[in-house]
Amino acid sequence: MALSCPTAKEVLSGNIRAVARACRLIDDADPRARDLLRELYPHTGRALTIGLTGNPGSGKSSIVDCLIAHYREQNKSVAVIAVDPSSPYTGGAILGDRIRMQRHTLDKEVFIRSVATRGHMGGLSLSTGEIVHVVDAAGYDVIILETVGVGQDEVEIVSMAQITCVVTVPGLGDDIQAIKAGLMEIADIFVVNKSDKEGAHRLVQHIKGMLHLKTHVPDSWEPPVIETIAVPPKESGIGTFAGTIASYFEWATDTHTLISKRKAYEEQHLFDLLKAKVESELRNRIPKADLEQTIAAIAQRVTNPYDEVEKLFKLL
Amino acid sequence: MALSCPTAKEVLSGNIRAVARACRLIDDADPRARDLLRELYPHTGRALTIGLTGNPGSGKSSIVDCLIAHYREQNKSVAVIAVDPSSPYTGGAILGDRIRMQRHTLDKEVFIRSVATRGHMGGLSLSTGEIVHVVDAAGYDVIILETVGVGQDEVEIVSMAQITCVVTVPGLGDDIQAIKAGLMEIADIFVVNKSDKEGAHRLVQHIKGMLHLKTHVPDSWEPPVIETIAVPPKESGIGTFAGTIASYFEWATDTHTLISKRKAYEEQHLFDLLKAKVESELRNRIPKADLEQTIAAIAQRVTNPYDEVEKLFKLL
Numbered sequence: 001m002a003l004s005c006p007t008a009k010e011v012l013s014g015n016i017r018a019v020a021r022a023c024r025l026i027d028d029a030d031p032r033a034r035d036l037l038r039e040l041y042p043h044t045g046r047a048l049t050i051g052l053t054g055n056p057g058s059g060k061s062s063i064v065d066c067l068i069a070h071y072r073e074q075n076k077s078v079a080v081i082a083v084d085p086s087s088p089y090t091g092g093a094i095l096g097d098r099i100r101m102q103r104h105t106l107d108k109e110v111f112i113r114s115v116a117t118r119g120h121m122g123g124l125s126l127s128t129g130e131i132v133h134v135v136d137a138a139g140y141d142v143i144i145l146e147t148v149g150v151g152q153d154e155v156e157i158v159s160m161a162q163i164t165c166v167v168t169v170p171g172l173g174d175d176i177q178a179i180k181a182g183l184m185e186i187a188d189i190f191v192v193n194k195s196d197k198e199g200a201h202r203l204v205q206h207i208k209g210m211l212h213l214k215t216h217v218p219d220s221w222e223p224p225v226i227e228t229i230a231v232p233p234k235e236s237g238i239g240t241f242a243g244t245i246a247s248y249f250e251w252a253t254d255t256h257t258l259i260s261k262r263k264a265y266e267e268q269h270l271f272d273l274l275k276a277k278v279e280s281e282l283r284n285r286i287p288k289a290d291l292e293q294t295i296a297a298i299a300q301r302v303t304n305p306y307d308e309v310e311k312l313f314k315l316l
Numbered sequence: 317m318a319l320s321c322p323t324a325k326e327v328l329s330g331n332i333r334a335v336a337r338a339c340r341l342i343d344d345a346d347p348r349a350r351d352l353l354r355e356l357y358p359h360t361g362r363a364l365t366i367g368l369t370g371n372p373g374s375g376k377s378s379i380v381d382c383l384i385a386h387y388r389e390q391n392k393s394v395a396v397i398a399v400d401p402s403s404p405y406t407g408g409a410i411l412g413d414r415i416r417m418q419r420h421t422l423d424k425e426v427f428i429r430s431v432a433t434r435g436h437m438g439g440l441s442l443s444t445g446e447i448v449h450v451v452d453a454a455g456y457d458v459i460i461l462e463t464v465g466v467g468q469d470e471v472e473i474v475s476m477a478q479i480t481c482v483v484t485v486p487g488l489g490d491d492i493q494a495i496k497a498g499l500m501e502i503a504d505i506f507v508v509n510k511s512d513k514e515g516a517h518r519l520v521q522h523i524k525g526m527l528h529l530k531t532h533v534p535d536s537w538e539p540p541v542i543e544t545i546a547v548p549p550k551e552s553g554i555g556t557f558a559g560t561i562a563s564y565f566e567w568a569t570d571t572h573t574l575i576s577k578r579k580a581y582e583e584q585h586l587f588d589l590l591k592a593k594v595e596s597e598l599r600n601r602i603p604k605a606d607l608e609q610t611i612a613a614i615a616q617r618v619t620n621p622y623d624e625v626e627k628l629f630k631l632l
Binding site: 042267279282294296 | 586629
């Protein structure tokens, strides 16, 4: 049964079922999604987008839960896009995480969506970006992009947000492992969660020490290290965290950092779209049997992929 | 100072410095790498390639270390390609991991290479695949591809190996978290490392239980769950693990699974190469100022990426 495509008007009015259907079409790489996105595009770019990444087990979802509550108190609507590795066993979502956000499921101003990581032609970052466009156009004030911060893909995804927050916790073993190399460069804010656990203070000092090694650029943003406890009733630090996010947005607007980030994202997005189009065009143009023959010849080392790619390129 | 490009002959003779230079050129996306790879290509496809992935802290590097020792005893040469998130802080490698393999650094038949995850135009899996081609052409008998198994990119990388082994350990918290959803489908062998730790038996049972949920396909490979301790002198299970890898290769050869995997990889590789070429061609053809203008217009919502991508496509 084909899913009906919502109209742009339905999405723009914030109709939650239309938003969910649009996300589903993007997940399914349905060609109708492209036309919808084209119509929605002029209405995007208004939401505050927050990227949150960190080790599995660092309590990211609990922090997201607290952030939702914080923004809801300010009467802001919130969309959460959670990027989870998909699995036929669990049906695409890690159950535990979703359960932690359950207190918001009845709130109509909160939209929570898991993005599956199964094979998208244009890559996961492309489809996640499009889902962000949809919820942005639907009028959500705050969009939280949550990923497991280890893979390069996840790092790219979280970088499409306007601010990147890296969450970690004490007790994950080596401090070197706790803050994965690669996350250091992209963090605008560090959060040390479960700050009442042993080793929290040492971890904060360790991160500050690593930040200290970084060459200081005048007028640049110095990533603060925030300590949080994200489990009620001991909840603490969330207000400070949200306040620091707000300060970042002020700084990033004043310094035109947000505009630069936006442009970098648009450039990436443009080429991602183009590459997805090139692949689908070629797969349409080349008879399946011909492609299989080429692949077999490469596998048998009768030819090589470098010469074959030149031939494919000429077909464009 | 420009790095000199090794000749194909030098690489094929197994000259370790030529191999290292070739890897470096690939890392740097040097155009000379392409010509070298074209020459090396007919000489690839002979090595046994083993993919090893798993949670940070699961002891992957210790297992790799034990596997190296095992294959060296059989007089086989071994190349290890470790995919680590890069960082300006650590210089691209997680020190701890490399230290664990130090006992093999003086062995000329062992080649260990870290692949940085910093921005490659064709994506990380493309450059990692090319490094595999180089060490394969250089004549290494066994190639071990090691990644941190959380991101989609890493899953793709490990899938380019002929066999995928997923390593986990007891005590990582939720069992659901321990075996990341998404890794269940790609594992040919599960390894429960640190099997003397509390909870190891329960974890083994848990994995077997999850495997049991999977629809049984006749004549398919049933992923075994192997228990290991990878730290001498308590070392155990490594022989069983290597024996199971050998059994898998026998099964996969007989059932033509290896050939199918090879073709799937070649197809992916071909399109990855093509997409990288499309991007670099377009970036050469379009004046930088024009591209910047387009990006700015998209960022200001004067136009949209979907219409712009059609224009770019026509330029090809």
